Amino acid sequence: MLIKGQIPTKEPNVSIGLVLPEDQQKSVTIKSSDSKSEHQILVQNDTLLLDGNPLPRIHFNRSTSDSYFTIHPIRAGRGFHWEKHISIQVLGSINISIKDGALFVINQIPVEQYLMCVATSEMSGDCPPALLESQTIAARSWLLAADEQKHAHLELDACNDDCCQRYQGMGNLTETAKKASLSTRGKVIMHHEAICDTRYSKSCGGVSESNESVWEESAKPYLRAIHDSPNSTLPDLQSNENFEYWYSQDSDCFCSPRIVPENELHQYLGHVDKSGSYFRWDVSFKQEELIKLISNKTNNPYDSIQSIKPLKRGLSGRIIQLEIKGQLKGIESIIILDSEYEIRRVLHPNFMFSSAFFIKYSIDRHSNIEEISFYGAGWGHGAGLCQIGALGMALNHYSTEEILNHYFKSTELEKIYD
Template structure:
């Protein structure tokens, strides 16, 4: 590790921050099991139940109460803690922190986990990047994920949750290994800042040769760390170049689910390409005329595992659209396959981060 490139002025925060992660939202049922001693509170201090363990059961809500298995609690919110970390299992995934079950409308509920940031990053790292990859690539990913999470905690500090588990791949304890936990600890408290401001440290799988400006993709103000850089390192990704067929009917169905109505699609064209050839918009020509959508929104609606990026050319192919493109993801920030190739070439994690996020400083905040 290269410690002398990290600014360390002593702790700027007195302890590791706690983040609130949305695990379940707007659901009528979820599965819960607890493998050891636990407590349930209806407030921060009022213990209303406890036990030695809980067999797998169903969480549900009705008539103003929360049901856990055959027990009913007349509370709008329940907090569940276990005696030992990682003993609470929700929908077959084990979690370290406290979970909060919160009633919503129409007999639905959400579940939020409260967990210290380092434990959260430990659960993210192996889900966002292959655990077998080079340690410097993994260190770069840990700092990137921590920076993103800290930014979200800052901008959402007064909201019910800071992070949706879909924003960062997160599988609780399942993604952890001793090697990954060591790597997280080696970078503990380190984040990236620009002009002493934390920023949304976006990242993606494969850029295809050049990362994109945040303004081009997300319409947010451009800053040097998120303005896009040349990347000559991700050619070994199987998604550096790709081609796929997606049926016109499937595209129409996905758009209709988002209340965007088109029929008999003839063409789908990425327009206004950026430095990495990712379109900022998509133009859809159909029987309804021509319609423009934000390109990344279109990719997510169609399915990011089907339409890998918006850096594509396309052609009508009978009942399908054939998309031929490069890269996987939105193209902003760290290119993960590029980071791995840089690490294999001997670049250390600080150099990797400073390549993909120009003009940053690395600061240990706790």
């Protein structure tokens, strides 16, 4: 595993979880590109079986330097609205064991081979080189900073998914993507001699968010809210009125449809991304839907929902504290949701696209919400690099360094290994 604060001096190998114990997956097939046979791996009665033969663990090594493995099925988008099962092709070696009564599949791989696939899993291999280079450098810096390490208890550097960063194998690679990864080999973003924990998300919606408003952690100097526009002045979006006014104005932000038209966007997104309105969106629920939704998500059997009120917004307008008032078994109940993640989780059957929204609703004669609409900006947590904004900059001929300096202020690009 990578160690936080330690800067690698040569290319490290990393451990990436492909099938996690939490998936409770009991079977997987693996095929090597240079063999005709496909291996069936099963967990039955707490025993690991390779083509029917019990083994304590299974290890696959590549037989030649250009061979690869095809593995199926792999979960992608765990818990998000785009979740699906995919097949992936990977380099490196494969380790399989049993954990918590289910399969645990790890891909051990040199970091540059892994990163080549991350850029084209997060975004399309048809993106302009400056976008693919920026995305690769952000993905490399995030991993090597080893600041989050969400799966340290499994001794993984990352999982294959949006939870860490998307890794869907070599299936989407293009020549431009391979070149982008080779030309940035070993390059990371640094601040005060440490590798930056470079977060990123799909669309900031016009203003990116400061990290401490999204996660319970201290403020990082390079993860500040920025106006995703050539005009760097930050609009004031912390009141409901200001946010609503700003939302409805025409925008020249890098992630806006004026710079990246929505009907052209799909060719640049990752292949699991749904097409949709990333910059501005809206979603509505009727009282019955709202009761069901909030009851399910909070494990409280609500009789009615009476109001939903933003209490606090971050600098991007993302709501970071929100109040829900309703009747619970005949008694008034107020709950406060205290993070953008919790707000997005509770207010949508899957996951709200972002918490940068304003609310409009009508009230029925029982003082309950009749119908509620959320009008929102951006997709994702909004901190760090805005992927669609970076695409907009790349399409407008900004360089890789300009893109990275725009989203990650006061940082330097450095090559840490050859």
